[in-house]
Amino acid sequence: MDREAIVSAALHLLNETGLDGLTVRRLAERLDVKNPALYWHFPSKRALLDEMAQMLQARQDFGPPREGESWQQWLTRRGRDRRQILLSHRDAARLVAGTRAGPALIEKFEAELNALVAAGFTPGQALHAIGTITRYVNGFVLDEQAMAEHAAEAPQPPAGAFRATPTLAAAIQEAGDNDAAFEEGLRVLVAGIAARRRAKA
Known part of the structure; x- marks a missing residue:
């Protein structure tokens, strides 16, 4: 039993x-081992959660924009990818919130920052741009x-529950589902980042 197998079992x-x-106890039962066997690999539950978050996020298509892809298209694709990754596991948004990225993810993040700097962002602007999209996605999925x-x-609201609030009912119908709201x-956000850059330029 290695760390990767433990983390994979924990995600399941x-x-x-x-x-x-x-809990560590439930995970140990799933793996048919005693609790101390898991603590030999992970000194705390927090360490296990961090590695679970890292394994989950590593499935995302990190990296700089593809050939012919603008930074706006890239940020949009990055946001969509992250949402799908988080939706792939129950409570994934809660899991990744506040966890440590780990060396592998930090290295990929460095490449992303460099790509935005090459597109004309300052390092700080690049950090804010990616961070803004990431926090939006995390919060939305949460x-x-x-x-x-x-x-x-x-139970679902009964039919006609919004009769007293017709504007709200019309807004809900027009706004569409979660996918439409997310998009x-x-x-x-991407338009705002672009407008902010033009204003500063």
Whole structure:
């Protein structure tokens, strides 16, 4: 049993139990080992969660823009990719929040910053641009996954629940589903980053 196998098993267990139900004891039972065997690989649950987050995020297509891809297209694709990665596991947005990136992810992040600097960003502007998109995606998926959990536990609103608030009902119908809402927010953020750069130039 190696670290990678433990982390992979922990991610599978996360889908079943959620983050609150994920314990070292349950993971040890899943792997048919005693708790101390896991602590030999990971000194704390926090260390295990960090590595789970790193393994999950490593599946994302990190790296600079592809040939012929503008930085705006790249940031948009990066945001979409990250959302899909986070939606692939229960409570993934909560899992990655506040975790340490690890050397491999930091190296890839360095290449991304360099690509934006080559496109005319300062290092600080590049950091803010990527960080803004990342935080937007994390927050959106956090809310998305929390609402999904709530919907599974609570009854749906009855038909005609929004009769007293017709503007809200029209807004919900026009705004579309989560995918549409996500895309709109992503467009606004990327356009805002571009406008900010033009203003500073």
